[in-house]
Amino acid sequence: MELETFYVNRDINNRSRPPTQSHSNDEGKDRKQRGSRCLVLMTVCLGLICVLLLVFITLYITITAERDLLKSTVEEFNHTINSLQDKNTDLMTEKDQLKNNLNSLSLKKLELETRVNDLTAEKSQLQGSVDSLNQKKLELETELRKLSTQENDRFFISCEQKSWSECRQFCRDRGANLIIINTIEKQVSLCE
Structure with missing residues (x-):
C-alpha cells in the first residue's frame, strides 16, 4: 500500500x-x-x-x-x-x-x-501302680516261699468219714487242697 x-x-x-x-x-x-x-x-x-x-x-x-x-x-x-x-x-x-x-x-x-x-x-x-504291684508281688512270692517251706505245719486232719469228693470240696471251701502222700517218708512225717 x-x-x-x-x-x-x-x-x-x-x-x-x-x-x-x-x-x-x-x-x-x-x-x-x-x-x-x-x-x-x-x-x-x-x-x-x-x-x-x-x-x-x-x-x-x-x-x-x-x-x-x-x-x-x-x-x-x-x-x-x-x-x-x-x-x-x-x-x-x-x-x-x-x-x-x-x-x-x-x-x-x-x-x-x-x-x-x-x-x-x-x-x-x-508306673507307680506297677511298681507298687511289683513290690507287692515280690512280698507275696516271699510269703509263698515261706509258706511252702512250712507246708508240713499246716495240715488239717479230720476224723469224719467222707468221700474223696466231699473232702476235696471241704478243703476248697477253705482255700486248701487235699494232700497227696506218695512216699513212705511223707506218711511217717505226717503221722508223727
Whole structure:
C-alpha cells in the first residue's frame, strides 16, 4: 500500500510535467517490479503456509501417535493394576486361610500338648501302680516261699468219714487242697 501511495504521490508531484516516454517506461518497470515483488511475496507466504501446514500435520500425526501410544500404555497399566489387584485379593484370601489354618493347628497343638501332659501324668501314675504291684508281688512270692517251706505245719486232719469228693470240696471251701502222700517218708512225717 505504501508503494501505491508513493506512486500516487509521485504522480501528483509530476503533474506539472507532461508524461514522457522514459517516464512511462519507468512506470511499466515499476509495475513489473511491484508485480514480481507481490508474486515473490505471495510465493513466500504460500511457502510459509505450506511449511506451517507441514509442521502442523507432522505435529498432529506425532501427537496422535503419542496419544495412542500413551492410551495403549495407560490401558496396559490399568490391565496390570487390575491383574495385580486380583492377585493381591487372592493372596489376601490365601493369607487369611493360612492364618485360620495356623490358628486351628495352634489350638490342636495345645490340645495335643495337654493330652501328652495328661498321658505322661497318667503313665507316671500307672508306673507307680506297677511298681507298687511289683513290690507287692515280690512280698507275696516271699510269703509263698515261706509258706511252702512250712507246708508240713499246716495240715488239717479230720476224723469224719467222707468221700474223696466231699473232702476235696471241704478243703476248697477253705482255700486248701487235699494232700497227696506218695512216699513212705511223707506218711511217717505226717503221722508223727
